[in-house]
Amino acid sequence: MSGIDVSIVLNVHCEQDLLYPTLRSLLDTVEHAHLHDIKSELVIIADCADETTLAILKDYDYSGFDAVKIEIVQVCSLGLARNAGIQAANGDYIVTADADDLVSRNFIYQMYQKHQDAKDKKIVCFPEYYHAFGDENYVCRFYPLEQVGLYRMASEHPYVSRFMARRKDLLEIPYRDCSTHAVYAYEDYDLNLRLVCAGFDLVVAEETIVFYRQRSGSIMASLGREQKRIGFNSGFFCGPEFLRLTAQQNGSAIIPQKHLDFKKSYIESSYLREFIRLANQMDPEVQPLILYEAKYFTNVGIPEIFGWAYEKICHTLGRKQYTDVFFLPFLSKGGGEKYILNFIQAALKKEKRSCLLILGEKLCRSIERCKIPEGLDVIDLPELLGDHAEDKMPEMAVRIIENFAPKANIFMKFCPFCVSLLKDYANFYEKRQLIYFYFCSPHYIMDNIVYEDSGEYRFLYDYKHHIDYVVSDHCANLDQLERRIPAYHGRTHTLYTSSQPVDYRIPHQDGSRRLIWASRLDSQKRPDILRKIARALLSEYSETEIHVYGSPVLDNFNTEYFEGCPNIVYEGQFSGLESIPFTDRDAFLYTSLFDGLPNVLLEAAQMGVPVITVDVGGIPELIGDESGFLVHNSADDVELVRRYVRKIKEFLNASPVDIQKKVNCLRERFEHQHAQPLCDRNVSTFYAMLEKQRVLEGA
Numbered sequence: 001m002s003g004i005d006v007s008i009v010l011n012v013h014c015e016q017d018l019l020y021p022t023l024r025s026l027l028d029t030v031e032h033a034h035l036h037d038i039k040s041e042l043v044i045i046a047d048c049a050d051e052t053t054l055a056i057l058k059d060y061d062y063s064g065f066d067a068v069k070i071e072i073v074q075v076c077s078l079g080l081a082r083n084a085g086i087q088a089a090n091g092d093y094i095v096t097a098d099a100d101d102l103v104s105r106n107f108i109y110q111m112y113q114k115h116q117d118a119k120d121k122k123i124v125c126f127p128e129y130y131h132a133f134g135d136e137n138y139v140c141r142f143y144p145l146e147q148v149g150l151y152r153m154a155s156e157h158p159y160v161s162r163f164m165a166r167r168k169d170l171l172e173i174p175y176r177d178c179s180t181h182a183v184y185a186y187e188d189y190d191l192n193l194r195l196v197c198a199g200f201d202l203v204v205a206e207e208t209i210v211f212y213r214q215r216s217g218s219i220m221a222s223l224g225r226e227q228k229r230i231g232f233n234s235g236f237f238c239g240p241e242f243l244r245l246t247a248q249q250n251g252s253a254i255i256p257q258k259h260l261d262f263k264k265s266y267i268e269s270s271y272l273r274e275f276i277r278l279a280n281q282m283d284p285e286v287q288p289l290i291l292y293e294a295k296y297f298t299n300v301g302i303p304e305i306f307g308w309a310y311e312k313i314c315h316t317l318g319r320k321q322y323t324d325v326f327f328l329p330f331l332s333k334g335g336g337e338k339y340i341l342n343f344i345q346a347a348l349k350k351e352k353r354s355c356l357l358i359l360g361e362k363l364c365r366s367i368e369r370c371k372i373p374e375g376l377d378v379i380d381l382p383e384l385l386g387d388h389a390e391d392k393m394p395e396m397a398v399r400i401i402e403n404f405a406p407k408a409n410i411f412m413k414f415c416p417f418c419v420s421l422l423k424d425y426a427n428f429y430e431k432r433q434l435i436y437f438y439f440c441s442p443h444y445i446m447d448n449i450v451y452e453d454s455g456e457y458r459f460l461y462d463y464k465h466h467i468d469y470v471v472s473d474h475c476a477n478l479d480q481l482e483r484r485i486p487a488y489h490g491r492t493h494t495l496y497t498s499s500q501p502v503d504y505r506i507p508h509q510d511g512s513r514r515l516i517w518a519s520r521l522d523s524q525k526r527p528d529i530l531r532k533i534a535r536a537l538l539s540e541y542s543e544t545e546i547h548v549y550g551s552p553v554l555d556n557f558n559t560e561y562f563e564g565c566p567n568i569v570y571e572g573q574f575s576g577l578e579s580i581p582f583t584d585r586d587a588f589l590y591t592s593l594f595d596g597l598p599n600v601l602l603e604a605a606q607m608g609v610p611v612i613t614v615d616v617g618g619i620p621e622l623i624g625d626e627s628g629f630l631v632h633n634s635a636d637d638v639e640l641v642r643r644y645v646r647k648i649k650e651f652l653n654a655s656p657v658d659i660q661k662k663v664n665c666l667r668e669r670f671e672h673q674h675a676q677p678l679c680d681r682n683v684s685t686f687y688a689m690l691e692k693q694r695v696l697e698g699a
Helices: 016-034 051-059 078-088 107-118 150-155 167-172 187-197 239-248 263-268 270-282 288-292 305-317 335-350 381-385 387-404 416-430 455-462 476-484 527-538 599-607 637-653 656-674 676-698
Strands: 006-012 040-047 067-073 093-098 123-134 138-141 164-166 201-214 295-298 324-328 355-359 377-380 409-413 434-437 443-446 449-452 469-472 492-494 514-518 546-549 568-572 586-590 611-614 629-631
Touching (some): 006 078, 016 051, 016 093, 016 107, 040 078, 051 067, 078 093, 078 167, 093 107, 107 123, 187 239, 270 288, 305 377, 324 335, 324 387, 335 434, 335 599, 335 676, 355 381, 377 381, 381 387, 387 416, 409 416, 416 455, 476 492, 527 546, 527 568, 527 637, 586 637, 599 611, 611 637, 656 676
Parallel strands (some): 006 093, 040 067, 123 201, 138 295, 324 355, 355 377, 434 469, 546 568, 611 629
Antiparallel strands (some): 123 138, 443 449
C-alpha cells in the first residue's frame, strides 16, 4: 500500500509563471486535508512543455506534499496526458487539476468526504462553484445530476473538467483523445457521459470553489472555431441505452430550466469570502470587487429540449439502422420534393433500402404536404425542437446519423437547413458518401434583367470535396456545372424521374378553347408574366379564358393581383394536375423564371394534355416543337410575352389532328425517359454505382 489517499494529477503545458499561484493553492488544500489525516501526492504531467515551464517545475520547492512525481510526455493531448498521470498515480482517488487555476482550501477534504459518505456507491464529485477570473469574470454554480437530469447532458456539458473520482474507475474508463479531431472535442464531457452510462452518479461537494483563469492563450481558447465541435459519440447516445437511462431518472427531482439567483448568498457568505481572500493573496487577479458586476448562472439554466427531443426520436426509431438518410427543408408539394420522394419510393421497393427523411425547416400548416411513401420514416426537427433550439438542428442530425445510420448514404438538396449542416459539421459529412440533388439554380429579376443567384453555386463550390455525386432530373444543368466547376467532372448523374400513374380520361366538350395554368403562386413561377400574357390576349382573343390554379408556398402573393384581367379565372388550390377538370379543348400553360424538369409537365404528358411552355432548365429534354408549343426564353419581358402570345395563337388555331400529333409525341418522349420500370432500373443502377465506389474506397 502506498499510504496515499489522493493523487492530484496536474496537467502542465506552457503556463510558466502562472504555475506559482497554482502550486501554492494546491499545497494549501493539501495542508488543510492533512488536518483530517488525508495524504495527497502531486503528479505533474508536463505535456509538450516549454523550457521556462520545465525549469520552474525542476526548481520548485515541493516540501509539504506527501509525494511528488514529474512525468514528461509529448502526447499533445489533455486527455492522454491525464491518462498518463492516472496510471502513474498511487492514490485511491484522483483529483484533476490545471496549471493556471486555483482551488479553495477545503477542496480535497470536501470531495474526499463526499466519497466516504457515499460508501460503495459509484460517484464522481465536482466542485459547487466555478469562479472565473482574468479576461472574463463570472460565477457558475453546479447542481448534482439528480437535479440536472440527463436531457441537459445530451445537449451540452453541465459540469467541468475538475473532479474527484476513484483511480480504479478512471483506469477502467479512461479519457479519449480528441486533441486533433475535426469534429469531436471536450474530453471531459465525453468522459462524464461514459461514466454516467456506466452507472455513475455525478454529485457536488458543497462550498468548494475552482478559481478558473480565463486567458486568451489557454488550450480551450485555442480550439478552432471555423467548425463547431461536439462531444464524442458514445453508448450514452445509443437509442436503447439513452431510453434506459432516462427511464431511470427521477423526474420530480429535476429542477426546471430557470435562472437561480445565488449572487447575494455567494458574495455575502463569510465562509466563501475567506476562500476568495486567500485566492486573492495568491493571485491578485481574483478580485472580490468585480463580483458585484460579474455574471452568475447555473447548470440548471441549460435547456432540456435537446435531450427531450432526442428521447422522442429514440422512441420513434427504436433499434432501426438506416442505409440512407435524406435531408429536406419540408414536404411541400414542390417538384423537388416529389422527385426525391419518387427516388425514395423506388429505393424502398426495388433495393430494399431502409430510408430516413429528416426535415429541417417550418412549413405553414395551411400548405398541402406530399404523401409520405410507405416504409419511409420521417423526423421533423422543427416540430421537435421548436424555435428556441433551431441552432441545435445540425447537432441533432449528427447524433441521429451516428447512432441510427452510421454507414448510410447521405442525400440533400439546397436549402438553409442543409447549408447549416455542412457549415457546422462539414468534416463529419466528409467521411460519408454524400449525394446532392441539383435541380436548378435560382434566378431573380432586377431592372428588367434576369440574374442568376449565386447561393447554390457557392454551396456547390465550397463543398466540392465533400459532395461525392450530384444527381439531377435533367442533363442541362449538370453539363453547365461541370463547365463551371470542373472538379465535378465524372461525378454527376442524370436520373429522369417518373410521375405517379394516373387513370385520367379527358372528356370532350364543345365551345371555346381554354388555357389552364397550375403551379405555385411564387415569383419563380412568374404569375406576373401570366398577367401580362392575359392582358396581351384580350385584344384579339377576348373569349379565351386562363383558368389559374395554385397558392403561394415560398412567397406572399395576393390573388387580387389578377383583378382587372377579365380573362383570368382564379380557381384556388389544386392537388396534382389530375385534380383539374381538363377537357379536349384545353392546353396547359406553364411559365417559370428558372426550373429543372417540372413534375407538372410530366403529369401533363401522362394525361395527354397539350403543353405551352417556356424552354428554361431541362424542359427542352421533354418538350420540343414536335411535342408541344415551346416558347424560347427571353430576358426581355415584352419580347417574352410576345413569344408566349404567338405560341398560344398557334394552339388556338391548330386543328385537333395537329394537336393530337403533338400529344402523341409528348407521350412517346415521356415513356422513353420517364416510364416507371425504366426509372426503377436507373435507381438500381445508381445504387450499384454507389456500392462499387464504396468498395473501391474501402480497398
